[in-house]
Amino acid sequence: MTPEEILQGLYDETLVGNAPRVLELTEEGLATGMEPQTLLFDALIPSLEEVGARFERGDFFVPEMLIAGRAMAGAMERLRPLLAETGVQTIGKFLMGTVKGDVHDIGKNLVNIMLEGAGFEVIDLGVQVAPEKFVSAIQEHQPDIVGFSAFLTTTMPMFKANMNALEKAGLRDSVVVMVGGAPVTQEYADAVGADGYAADASATVKKAKALLHEKRSKVPA
Ligand code: B12
Structure with a gap:
C-alpha cells in the first residue's frame, strides 16, 4: 500500500470504528517508515473530527462515536511510546x-x-x-x-x-x-x-x- 492509501484507510476505518483494521494499518504505516505524527495528525484526528461533525448532524449516534473513539485509542496506545520517545531530562x-x-x-x-x-x-x-x-x-x-x-x-x-x-x-x-x-x-x-x-x-x-x-x-x- 502507498502512504496515501494507508492514511485514507486509517481515516475510513476509524470513522466506522474498525479497531483491528486501524491497528493493522497503523502497524503497516510504521513498517513502511511513516512518521507516527503523520498517522495521527493526517488521518486519525481528522477522522474523529468528522465523527463529531456527523454526530452534530444527527448522522451518527453515541455508539458510533464510542467505537470510533475506541479505534482511535487503540492506535494511540501503539503510537504512544514512539511519540513520547525522548532523551531529555524531566523539565x-x-x-x-x-x-x-x-x-x-x-x-x-x-x-x-x-x-x-x-x-x-x-x-x-x-x-x-x-x-x-x-x-x-x-x-x-x-x-x-x-x-x-x-x-x-x-x-x-x-x-x-x-x-x-x-x-x-x-x-x-x-x-x-x-x-x-x-x-x-x-x-x-x-x-x-x-x-x-x-x-x-x-x-x-x-x-x-x-x-x-x-x-x-x-x-x-
Ligand atoms: C469520541 C467522542 C465521545 C466518546 C468519548 C470517548 C473517549 N474515551 O474520550 C463518547 C462516546 C464516550 C462520548 C460521549 C459523549 N459525548 Co462526545 N464526542 C466525541 C468526539 C467525536 C471526539 C472527541 C475527541 O476525542 N477528539 C479528539 C481529540 C484529539 O480532540 P481535541 O478536542 O482536538 O483535543 C485537543 C484539545 O481539546 C486539547 N486539550 C484537550 N484536553 C486538554 C487539556 C488541557 C489542560 C489543555 C491545555 C488542552 C487540552 O488538546 C487535545 C489534543 O490536541 C467529539 C467531537 C469533537 N470533534 O470534539 C464529541 C463531543 C465532544 N461529544 C459531545 C457530546 C454531546 C457527548 C455526549 C453528551 C453524548 C450523549 N448524548 O451521551 C456524551 C457525554 C459523556 C460524558 N458524560 O462525558 C459533543 C459536545 C457538545 C458540547 N459542546 O457540549 C461533541 C463536541 C460532539 C458534537 N459535535 O456534538 N463522546
Whole structure:
C-alpha cells in the first residue's frame, strides 16, 4: 500500500470504528517508515473530527462515536511510546485530569503523550475527577502545573469549581492552572481565572513550557 492509501484507510476505518483494521494499518504505516505524527495528525484526528461533525448532524449516534473513539485509542496506545520517545531530562511535573461529569479522555491522553515527549513528568488522574481529588493530588504530588480537561459545555463550569477548591485549600498560588478541551476558548479560560489555555496538544506543550519558565523566573516574596 502507498502512504496515501494507508492514511485514507486509517481515516475510513476509524470513522466506522474498525479497531483491528486501524491497528493493522497503523502497524503497516510504521513498517513502511511513516512518521507516527503523520498517522495521527493526517488521518486519525481528522477522522474523529468528522465523527463529531456527523454526530452534530444527527448522522451518527453515541455508539458510533464510542467505537470510533475506541479505534482511535487503540492506535494511540501503539503510537504512544514512539511519540513520547525522548532523551531529555524531566523539565517539570504536570498533573492532568478530565473534570467531574465528563468521560472524554482522548484529547487529554494525546496532550499527556506530547507533554511526556517534551520532557514533562505527567501524572494522569483519569476522567470524572472531582475538585477534592485534584486538591489531594496536588498536595500529594506538588506539580508545577495542573491541567483541567473538559469536552462538554455542561462540564466546563467545573473549571471554576476546581479553581474555587484550590483557593479554599490555599493552593492557588503554588500551582499554574491550564485548561483545555474541544469547547474551551481563551475567553472562557480568562473568565475562570486560569493561567493558560491551549487549543491542541502541541500548543499545550509550548504554553506549558512558557508558563513554567515564567513561574521559575519569579522571585519568591
Ligand atoms: C469520541 C467522542 C465521545 C466518546 C468519548 C470517548 C473517549 N474515551 O474520550 C463518547 C462516546 C464516550 C462520548 C460521549 C459523549 N459525548 Co462526545 N464526542 C466525541 C468526539 C467525536 C471526539 C472527541 C475527541 O476525542 N477528539 C479528539 C481529540 C484529539 O480532540 P481535541 O478536542 O482536538 O483535543 C485537543 C484539545 O481539546 C486539547 N486539550 C484537550 N484536553 C486538554 C487539556 C488541557 C489542560 C489543555 C491545555 C488542552 C487540552 O488538546 C487535545 C489534543 O490536541 C467529539 C467531537 C469533537 N470533534 O470534539 C464529541 C463531543 C465532544 N461529544 C459531545 C457530546 C454531546 C457527548 C455526549 C453528551 C453524548 C450523549 N448524548 O451521551 C456524551 C457525554 C459523556 C460524558 N458524560 O462525558 C459533543 C459536545 C457538545 C458540547 N459542546 O457540549 C461533541 C463536541 C460532539 C458534537 N459535535 O456534538 N463522546
